[in-house]
Structures are given as structure tokens and as C-alpha cells.
Amino acid sequence: MRILICISNVPDTTTKVKFSTDNTSFDDGGVQWIINPWDELALTRAMELKEDASNPVSNVTVVTVGSPAAEPTLRKALAIGADDAIRVDAVSTDAHFVASQLAAVAANGDFGVVLCGIESSDYNGSAVGGMISEIMGIPSVSAVSEFKFDGGEVVLSRDIDGGKEEVSVPAPFVAIVQKGIAKEPRIAAMRGIMMARKKPLQVVPAADAESFTAYQAFAMPEPKAPCKMVDADNVKELVNLLQNEAKVL
Amino acid sequence: MEEKKLITGGEFLVKETSPDDIFIPEELDEEQRMIGESCKDFLETEVFPVVDRIDAQEEGLMRSLLEKSGELGLLGITIPEEYDGFGQNFITAMYSSEVLGAGYSYAVAYSCHTGIGTLPILYYGNEEQRAKYVSKLATGELIGAYCLTEPGAGSDANSGTTKAVLSEDGKHYIVNGAKMWITNAGFADVFTVFAKIDNDRVLSAFILERDYEGITFNPEEKKLGIKGSSTRQVFFNDVKVPVENMLGKRGEGFRIALNILHMGRIKLGANVIGSAKKAIDQSVQYANERKQFNCLISQFGAIKHKLAEQVIQTFATECSVYRASKALDNAITHSVANGDDKGRDTMEAFNQFAVEAAAMKVFGSEALDYVVDEGVQIHGGMGYSAEMFIDKGYRDSRINRIFEGTNEINRLLLVDSVLKKGAKKVLPVMELAEKAFEEVKAMNGIPAPAEGWIEEKDQYVANQKKVVLMLLKAASEKFNRTLVTEQEILSNISDCIIQVYVAESVVLRLKKMEAMKGEEACKIYRDMADVFVYDAAARIAKFARDATYSFAYGEVRDLLEKGINNFTWVAGVNVKEARRRIADQLIDENKYCF
Numbered sequence: 125m126r127i128l129i130c131i132s133n134v135p136d137t138t139t140k141v142k143f144s145t146d147n148t149s150f151d152d153g154g155v156q157w158i159i160n161p162w163d164e165l166a167l168t169r170a171m172e173l174k175e176d177a178s179n180p181v182s183n184v185t186v187v188t189v190g191s192p193a194a195e196p197t198l199r200k201a202l203a204i205g206a207d208d209a210i211r212v213d214a215v216s217t218d219a220h221f222v223a224s225q226l227a228a229v230a231a232n233g234d235f236g237v238v239l240c241g242i243e244s245s246d247y248n249g250s251a252v253g254g255m256i257s258e259i260m261g262i263p264s265v266s267a268v269s270e271f272k273f274d275g276g277e278v279v280l281s282r283d284i285d286g287g288k289e290e291v292s293v294p295a296p297f298v299a300i301v302q303k304g305i306a307k308e309p310r311i312a313a314m315r316g317i318m319m320a321r322k323k324p325l326q327v328v329p330a331a332d333a334e335s336f337t338a339y340q341a342f343a344m345p346e347p348k349a350p351c352k353m354v355d356a357d358n359v360k361e362l363v364n365l366l367q368n369e370a371k372v373l
Numbered sequence: 374m375e376e377k378k379l380i381t382g383g384e385f386l387v388k389e390t391s392p393d394d395i396f397i398p399e400e401l402d403e404e405q406r407m408i409g410e411s412c413k414d415f416l417e418t419e420v421f422p423v424v425d426r427i428d429a430q431e432e433g434l435m436r437s438l439l440e441k442s443g444e445l446g447l448l449g450i451t452i453p454e455e456y457d458g459f460g461q462n463f464i465t466a467m468y469s470s471e472v473l474g475a476g477y478s479y480a481v482a483y484s485c486h487t488g489i490g491t492l493p494i495l496y497y498g499n500e501e502q503r504a505k506y507v508s509k510l511a512t513g514e515l516i517g518a519y520c521l522t523e524p525g526a527g528s529d530a531n532s533g534t535t536k537a538v539l540s541e542d543g544k545h546y547i548v549n550g551a552k553m554w555i556t557n558a559g560f561a562d563v564f565t566v567f568a569k570i571d572n573d574r575v576l577s578a579f580i581l582e583r584d585y586e587g588i589t590f591n592p593e594e595k596k597l598g599i600k601g602s603s604t605r606q607v608f609f610n611d612v613k614v615p616v617e618n619m620l621g622k623r624g625e626g627f628r629i630a631l632n633i634l635h636m637g638r639i640k641l642g643a644n645v646i647g648s649a650k651k652a653i654d655q656s657v658q659y660a661n662e663r664k665q666f667n668c669l670i671s672q673f674g675a676i677k678h679k680l681a682e683q684v685i686q687t688f689a690t691e692c693s694v695y696r697a698s699k700a701l702d703n704a705i706t707h708s709v710a711n712g713d714d715k716g717r718d719t720m721e722a723f724n725q726f727a728v729e730a731a732a733m734k735v736f737g738s739e740a741l742d743y744v745v746d747e748g749v750q751i752h753g754g755m756g757y758s759a760e761m762f763i764d765k766g767y768r769d770s771r772i773n774r775i776f777e778g779t780n781e782i783n784r785l786l787l788v789d790s791v792l793k794k795g796a797k798k799v800l801p802v803m804e805l806a807e808k809a810f811e812e813v814k815a816m817n818g819i820p821a822p823a824e825g826w827i828e829e830k831d832q833y834v835a836n837q838k839k840v841v842l843m844l845l846k847a848a849s850e851k852f853n854r855t856l857v858t859e860q861e862i863l864s865n866i867s868d869c870i871i872q873v874y875v876a877e878s879v880v881l882r883l884k885k886m887e888a889m890k891g892e893e894a895c896k897i898y899r900d901m902a903d904v905f906v907y908d909a910a911a912r913i914a915k916f917a918r919d920a921t922y923s924f925a926y927g928e929v930r931d932l933l934e935k936g937i938n939n940f941t942w943v944a945g946v947n948v949k950e951a952r953r954r955i956a957d958q959l960i961d962e963n964k965y966c967f
Contacts, residue, residue, distance in 0.1 A: 140962050154966060196403050203407055311414040314446025314459045317407050 125236035132160035132244040133194040162241025168306035202320035203312035214330035223255030224333030236295035253300035269304035382726035392885040396699035412472040427601035443513015456507040474647025478601030485556040490517025496716035497621040518561035520552035535568040559603030576626030587612035598768030632720040642733030645741040649687040681952035686740040693878035697729040731783040738773035784867035806846035809839035836940035865920035876909040900951040914941040
């Protein structure tokens with residue numbers, strides 16, 4: 125079975141977010157890019173599955189939609205252990221456009237499983253995984269926190285309110301994974317880094333696809349109000365502030 | 374194909390360097406950055422969460438961290454592939470050392486193992502010794518340590534009294550003696566030990582294994598900083614060392630020790646960059662949270678001055694360290710290609726760059742001390758509390774001015790190396806000094822500033838070099854062979870040389886950056902160069918005057934004074950505004966971002 129991991133190239137989580145002067149686009153100057161943390165967990169789980177010879181995983185491919193600037197992120201995925209990488213040469217515009225590109229790659233490659241992180245840490249859309257399955261006409265399972273093989277069958281666990289459910293699903297399918305799918309993301313080892321440069325990274329042109337949404341403007345959250353410290357013995361003052369200033373009582 | 378012109382060690386004093394001949398961190402390639410990321414990830418996931426346990430010297434913890442580093446390949450970054458390493462160049466080694474330098478005591482254990490613990494065997498070992506030890510050191514199966522210092526032999530390493538005597542059957546050397554301040558001693562498996570055979574005047578080197586009978590250890594030293602690193606005294610009581618474990622030739626030990634130290638010194642320059650960037654992150658993040666007078670303290674000019682100066686010192690160290698790394702990398706490649714002993718040829722390249730290595734050791738360690746000291750100050754009372762990490766950075770920093778040769782010894786050997794190269798006509802020190810004196814005689818006031826920002830900086834640096842050359846000539850002629858005893862004057866001259874090297878490195882990086890990114894994108898770096906070169910000129914003038922008034926009289930003194938006045942002149946800089954702009958960018962990003 126071949127596994128396709130959809131990777132989103134996102135700013136490092138400590139990035140100070142800035143927008144262009146007219147607030148219509150993200151200012152990526154000086155940003156350090158990383159593999160979207162949920163996608164990195166998906167990759168880690170795929171590697172764990174492949175490394176266990178009892179599992180029927182033959183190949184792990186990573187794919188992203190982006191400019192050449194996204195290639196270091198793909199190379200890192202290769203260093204962690206993916207066998208090959210594909211970059212769809214396009215600037216991502218909205219979830220539908222990205223999902224269409226990923227679906228085209230998935231449909232082209234005889235993949236049994238398409239893995240996506242539950243969301244990306246930049247735009248947090250949580251839309252791409254479901255859209256891929258819809259465009260491809262294959263099943264999808266969301267909020268997957270466990271992925272294993274049982275006698276050649278895929279068994280997925282999902283977190284549900286107050287518990288878990290186990291589901292089986294016929295390949296090909298899309299699994300949208302969340303925290304818990306793998307232990308800790310892996311550190312790229314020197315050997316992996318050296319091998320990454322020799323692994324194939326294919327660049328494919330974008331498929332025809334529509335964007336249904338367009339960013340009009342971004343806004344930063346209002347700065348937090350200053351914190352007021354109230355002495356632990358002064359409950360009266362605390363009640364007064366909550367009633368009359370914060371107006372929450 | 375035309376052979377690429379090689380820069381030689383110390384040459385910066387007598388020649389202009391082209392920006393094409395230096396390396397700047399902006400040129401790190403994708404693979405090098407990925408290696409750096411892995412080092413950073415390792416610190417964040419494996420080291421920082423257990424820093425307190427490391428400092429408490431939890432049994433087995435440091436060793437297990439080194440073993441994990443070995444599994445990831447981080448112990449073998451520069452080891453050749455035939456010994457299970459990854460054969461990366463010296464710049465990559467320096468970059469990984471920089472990143473891992475933020476790792477407090479772990480960084481010390483790592484540096485010791487990968488540097489002085491492994492490289493003597495790699496570079497001076499014979500084929501059998503390399504085959505037996507180097508692969509296992511590269512993968513972390515074995516951990517290395519280095520035993521040079523003795524209770525009575527620190528800076529004067531060659532005065533060590535550890536003895537090696539050939540056994541009657543000629544199969545072993547019997548080693549007796551004591552070594553101290555041995556990093557990684559608590560858990561290392563392999564020790565490079567320096568001892569004198571019979572009544573030799575110079576040291577020889579031996580490879581000793583931990584389980585050889587007769588090796589004993591004192592308990593862990595209680596230290597001011599780097600509390601998590603293992604530091605013990607090691608005793609050798611009639612230790613039988615197989616004769617095949619002699620490293621290099623008889624009597625070659627001191628040379629091995631010195632060359633390994635040259636390498637260690639320049640790598641220390643890289644280590645401190647990582648520590649400094651971490652301390653700056655901690656400082657700005659605290660300043661961006663702490664309020665006084667209803668205002669974040671990061672908004673106060675006094676704090677901005679400190680933050681900016683932390684950045685400038687760190688940036689300047691980075692410019693110089695990577696510049697020297699590239700020159701060394703080229704020298705290593707050239708030396709290995711033209712020699713027949715890869716190990717010795719590599720070490721010969723380090724020996725050539727003794728001046729730059731000492732300069733980086735001194736400047737880098739003192740820059741880090743400045744950064745952590747002001748880091749504590751920015752934290753105020755909290756900086757003095759063990760609750761915050763800045764106190765650990767402060768304590769850990771201090772050792773850098775002591776180990777790998779004290780800064781005092783490094784200052785002296787720096788000038789000594791320049792003078793020796795001058796005497797051997799490798800560098801035309803005296804000839805150019807004579808020209809500088811002639812120029813001063815003919816001078817009528819301060820030279821007119823060159824047109825253009827870069828040209829002006831070039832002129833300042835070129836003039837500052839003339840001050841150094843004049844001092845070297847005047848002091849050599851005055852004291853001749855007794856100059857070696859004039860340590861205050863030598864230290865003054867050394868400080869001038871260090872400032873010139875760093876100032877020029879900052880300017881060279883600016884030139885290269887502007888060629889890559891354009892002037893507009895480098896404005897903040899111009900601020901850094903403006904402040905650094907302006908300050909360096911004042912420092913050089915002060916050191917040079919201190920030296921001059923200590924020995925020069927009559928016409929020589931007049932000429933030196935005139936030279937200092939004219940050649941260290943720089944145009945005024947609004948340092949307050951420049952520092953504020955630098956600090957504002959740091960404050961806005963809330964982390965080191967340059």
C-alpha cells in the first residue's frame with residue numbers, strides 16, 4: 125500500500141505574525157517555515173507503520189502545494205524518512221484550490237491512504253481533508269487518533285465525546301489525523317538529511333481548479349487589557365472590579 | 374583552472390579581504406540549515422526539558438544524551454564517512470556548534486567529546502587506532518575525554534609531570550601522574566593523555582581506556598557554572614598502556630595539544646554565539662513582559678541600549694567566526710589536497726590560523742560574558758534568582774574565558790604568532806609598519822573621509838590596521854627579545870588586533886549582504902556596523918595609547934600619538950538612535966532575528 129501525506133508549509137509557531145500594509149496578505153519576510161505540526165505527526169505515524177515489516181506499507185510520499193520556497197520543508201520530510209516528494213507548483217489560494225491539487229496528485233498515484241493533518245497551524249481552515257475525499261469520491265475519516273493494521277485491514281480510532289470509536293474503512297480513503305496519532309515528531313537524523321538530497325522531489329504543474337474564497341482583509345486581535353493585581357485579602361475590591369469595571373457579575 | 378587564492382592566517386592585518394572570500398550565515402545552504410534544525414530540535418526535545426536534572430548530575434543522564442546525539446549522527450557531523458561519520462565541512466561543524474552552544478552543560482559535554490575527545494585520534498592516530506576508536510566515538514558507542522591540565526601545569530601545559538616509562542618487555546608504557554579539570558571524566562571511555570616519556574622535555578600523547586587497571590577518579594568538582602558537565606581529577610597509578618596506544622610520534626604531544634586547542638578555540642567562538650542568542654531571547658522576552666512605572670521595561674532607553682548592545686556584540690562575533698571558518702575550510706581543503714597525511718595536514722591548517730582562533734576565543738567569550746551580564750541586569754532582581762534561566766547562562770558563560778587557554782594566554786600568543794609570521798617574512802609586518810610611520814610623518818591632520826558609507830568604513834579599518842602595525846614595530850624594536858615579558862603591552866596590542874579583525878568582519882559581511890539583498894534590506898545591519906566600528910575605533914585608540922605611553926619616548930612616541938589620533942578618527946554616529954532602531958526590531962520580534 126502506498127501512503128500519501130499532504131504537507132502544509134507553515135510559519136514556525138513562534139513567528140510574529142505581520143500583514144502587508146493594506147492588511148490583505150501575510151507578510152512572510154524573515155519567516156522560518158516548518159512542516160505543519162499535525163502533518164508532521166501524520167508523517168511520523170506513516171514512518172512507524174512502514175518500519176514495521178508486518179504492515180503492508182510499501183511507500184510513503186509527501187506532497188505540498190507551493191512555490192519553490194516550500195521545497196526545504198519537503199526535503200525535511202524526506203530527511204525524516206519519506207521515500208519521495210511532490211510539489212505542486214502553485215501558490216495556494218484557498219482550501220478548495222489546494223484540495224483540488226492534492227486530489228489530482230492522489231488520483232494519479234495509486235495511493236491506498238491519503239493522510240492529512242486535522243488543520244494547518246496558519247489558517248486553521250480544517251477543510252482540505254474532507255474536500256479531497258469529496259473531490260475524489262472516496263471515504264474520509266476525521267479526527268483520527270490511532271491508525272493500525274489488523275490482518276491487512278486498516279483500523280482507525282476516532283475521538284468522540286467522552287470516548288473513542290473504532291472504524292474500518294476500505295482503501296483508498298482519506299484519514300484526517302489529530303494529536304495522538306503518533307508519539308513525538310521525529311528529529312531528522314544526519315543519515316536521513318544526507319539521503320534526502322538523493323531522494324526524488326518531483327515538481328508538477330497545477331491542475332485547473334477554482335478558488336471559491338478570497339481574502340479581503342486580516343486584522344490582528346485587540347491588545348490584551350492590562351492586568352490588574354488585587355491583593356488576596358481584598359475580596360471587596362475584586363468584587364467591585366468584576367461588577368463595575370469588567371461588568372461580568 | 375586557476376587555483377583559488379588562499380587566505381593565510383593573520384593575513385588580514387596586511388591585506389584587504391574581499392567579501393567574496395568570506396562566508397556569512399546568509400549563505401548556509403538547505404542541508405546545513407536542516408542540520409542546524411536537527412540540533413535545535415534535539416535541544417528542545419531532549420535537553421531543555423531535563424536541564425535541572427542535568428545540573429543535578431543525575432546518574433547516566435548526560436551519557437545517555439550523548440548516546441542519543443550519536444544515534445542521530447550529531448557526534449559524527451565532520452567525521453569522515455569511512456569512520457561512520459558524515460564528512461561535512463568545517464563551516465557546517467561551526468554552525469552545528471553554534472546551535473548546540475545554547476545547550477548549557479550538555480553543550481560542554483558535546484564539544485568536549487566531538488572536539489578534544491575525538492579529534493586527536495582522528496587527526497594523529499594511525500590506521501589501527503582510527504579503526505579501533507573513531508567509528509565508535511562518532512556513533513556515541515564510546516565517549517571521549519582529553520587529559521592535558523595537571524595540578525601544577527595549567528597554562529604552562531608543557532611543564533606537566535605525568536610520566537610514561539617503557540616496561541622491561543617493551544610492550545607497555547607505565548603511566549603515572551594526575552590530571553585535573555577533565556571534562557566528561559565521569560563517564561568517558563577513552564582518554565587522550567599527555568605525558569613525558571622518561572626524561573623527555575616535551576610531551577607525548579597516549580590513548581588510554583577507562584578500564585585499564587590503575588586509573589582512578591576523584592569525585593565531581595563543585596563548580597561555579599556548567600554544573601551538569603562532569604569534571605573530575607584523574608589519577609594514573611602504574612597504568613599499563615600498550616605501546617601501540619602512543620598517539621603520533623614520541624615528543625609530538627605538545628604539538629598535538631596546541632593544534633587541537635587552536636581548533637577548540639575557534640569552535641568556542643561558535644559555541645558562544647548560540648549561548649548569546651539564547652540569552653538575548655530570554656532578555657527581550659522578559660523585558661517585553663515586565664512593567665514598571667506602568668510601562669514595559671523594553672520601552673525604556675536604558676534597557677534598549679543593553680538589548681541593542683547584546684545584539685551588536687553577538688552579530689559581530691558571528692561575522693568574525695564565520696569569516697574565519699571559511700578561510701580555515703579552504704586552508705584545510707588545500708592542505709589535505711597537497712599533503713600525504715590527511716589528519717596532520719588538517720591540523721596544520723588550524724595551526725596556520727592561530728591568530729584568528731585566539732581572537733575569536735577572546736572576543737567571543739568576552740562578548741558572551743557581556744550579553745549574559747546585561748541579561749541578568751535586564752531581569753533585575755529576577756536575574757539574581759535561580760528561578761530564571763538567565764542565571765544559569767551567566768554562570769555557565771564564565772568558564773569560556775578560562776578553558777581552551779585563558780584569555781590572557783590567548784592574547785599573548787596572538788601577538789606572538791603575528792610577530793613570528795612577520796619575522797619569517799610570511800607577513801610583511803615590519804615593511805608595512807615602516808610605510809605607516811612614513812605616512813604619519815608626512816601627514817598634516819586627519820585624512821579626509823572617503824566618499825560613501827562602505828568606502829568610509831573601509832578607510833577606517835585600513836587606518837586602524839596601520840596603528841597596529843606601528844605598535845608592533847615600535848614595541849619589537851624597543852624590547853627586542855624581552856618583549857615577551859611585557860604582557861600588559863602585548864595585551865594592549867592584542868586587543869587592538871582583535872578589534873580590527875572584528876570590525877573588518879562586520880564591514881565585510883555588510884558588503885556581502887548588501888550585494889545579495891540590496892542596501893534597503895540591510896539598513897538595520899548598517900546601524901550595527903556604524904555603532905561597532907565607531908566603538909572599535911575608540912577602543913583601539915585607548916588600547917594603543919595605553920601601550921604607547923607604557924614604552925615609547927621621544928620621536929617614536931610623538932609619531933605613535935599622531936598616528937593614533939589620525940588613524941583612529943571616525944565620523945560621529947548617533948549611537949543612541951542606531952541602538953534604539955536595533956532594539957526596536959528585537960523587541961518587535963521578541964527574539965534574536967538578525
